Amino acid sequence: MANAKTLEELSRADYWDERYRGDDSKDATFEWFKSFSNLESLFRNAFPSLRARSLVSSILDAATAYKLPIDLHDQGYTNQVCVDFSSVVIEDMAARFKDKGGISWKVEDVRQMSSIPDNDVDVAVDKGTLDAMLWGSLWDPPDEVKDNTRRYIDEPHFIKPFLIREALWDLQVLELKEEAGVFEYFAFVIVKKKAT
Structure with a gap:
């Protein structure tokens, strides 16, 4: 995935349709980045409502070709909406x-989630979706990258400038140190x- 063309393709539904079409192996739910066991303490500490399952109205999982929704379900979080723009996924x-039971699977583009009402979820999880939208120069991204990330972020290190919306939310960056290997991971x- 090092070449520029492939990076650009990651932002397209037809790439993911082709990648997952006919793949009935256990690798179809490849675990992108970190596993649930690596992230469980982050979820419990970062999201107070996840400490008490009864307080969680809904979890939105943005782009979902991995096991996180299933791992959350197995922990008792049974009110989830999982979206992806790939109908195959x-x-x-x-x-x-x-x-x-309790997981709803929807074909939906995270840049315009028309079937998800505003204020309908308590916790939204992105585990690599934004990364898949980034290609070209990150210092001077193509207009399509700027448009895609703006539309996605406004719908609910170099990525931080894309996320800052001081009037809408507070942003905290956490370094995930365990099992980092050669890459640094951040939440x-x-x-x-x-609203005031």
Whole structure:
């Protein structure tokens, strides 16, 4: 995935359709970045409502070709909406995990989630979706990258400038140190400000 053309393709639904079409192996739910066991303490510390499952109205998982929604379900979080712009991914995940009640699978573009009402979720999780929208020069990104990230971020190190919306939310950047290997991993915890 090092070449520029492939990086650009990551931002397109047809790339993901092709990647997951006909893939019935266990690798179809490849774990992007970190696993749930690596992130569980982050979730519990960053999201107070996740400490008490009864307080969680809904979890939105933005782009969902991995196991996180299933791991959350197995921990008792059974009110989840999982979206992806790849119909192949959604159909596969819905069929594969049809026994997991309380997870809704929807074909939806995170840049314009028309079927998700405003203020309808308590916690939104992005585990690599924004990364897949970034290609070209990160110091002078193409207009398409700026438009895609703006539309996505306004809908709910170099990424931080894309995330700052001081009037809308507070942003906290946490370094995930365990099992970092050669890469540094960061969590961006965004808490929406209450209307005054």
